Amino acid sequence: MMQRVVAVPAFMRPALTHCLAYAKRGCKTWSMSRELVNEICAAQPGAEWSDPWGGGHDCWKIGGKTFAVTGAVGTHVSVKTDSTEMAEFLIETGVAERAAYLHRSWVALPLDSAPDELAHRIRHSYRLVRGALPKKVQAALPPL
Template sequence: MTAKSTGMTVEQLDALCARWPGVVRSIKWEVDLVQSVANKMFVVLCTLGAERGRLSFRVDTERFLELSEQPGMGPAPYMARAFWISETEPERFTHEELAGFVRRSYELVRGNLPKKTQAALAQ
C-alpha cells in the first residue's frame, strides 16, 4: 500500500491551475504565490517564512463555517469575510482533497465574473 501525498507544492499548484482557462500566476506581498482569473484571486500559497506551505482559497458560503471549524483549517487571515479558508496543517489533507478545494475556488470566482468575461474565457 502506498502512502498518499499530502499538502501541495508550488509545482503541483502551478501544474493544476495552468490547465484552466484565464488563469494567471503572480507573486504578491513578496512571499505569496497567487493564482487568479480575470484579476480575481482564487488561491494563495505562502512560499516563505513561518506560514510556508499554507494554502488559502475561496469556499462556498454555506460550507464556510463547517470547513473553518474542521481540524487543520481555519478562516483565512484578512480574507475570511469573503469566505476564504486557510489550511493550517497541510499534512492533514491529501493532494487530491486540496486540488478539489482549489478547483471549486476557481469555479466560484469564475462564476462571479461578468457573463461577457466568462464567455471570453470559454473560447
C-alpha cells in the first residue's frame, strides 16, 4: 500500500478558528474534535499528514518523524511527552491513557478533551519531535 504524504503550505495554516475552540471537556462531537486535532497539527510549521497504514488514520509528522496519530476508528490522539514519568503522571491523573503500540513516553488523549489541553499537548509533542531531529533536517524546516 502506498503512503500518502501531504505538505501543508504556510498560507493554508489557519489560526485556530474551529467551532470547538471554546468547548468544554465532555463534548460529544467526536468527528469535530478530530477536525480540531487535524487543524492544530496542520498549523505546526512543516507538518505533513499521511495515512501510512491505510484505512483513515491521521498521522502527523515533522521531518519524517511522527508527532501525533489518530486511529481510523479511535477516539484518542496519541502524542509524545518528554518522559515516561510525565506520561505516567498524565495517565494517573486521568488526563490521558496509555498509547497503544507506542513507547511508554507516548499518551493517548481523548478527542473530547478540552481544546486548550489538546492544543498544548500536540504543540509540545511537535516541539519534542522537531527538537530531536538532526540539525541538518531542522535547518531545512520552516522557522517556528
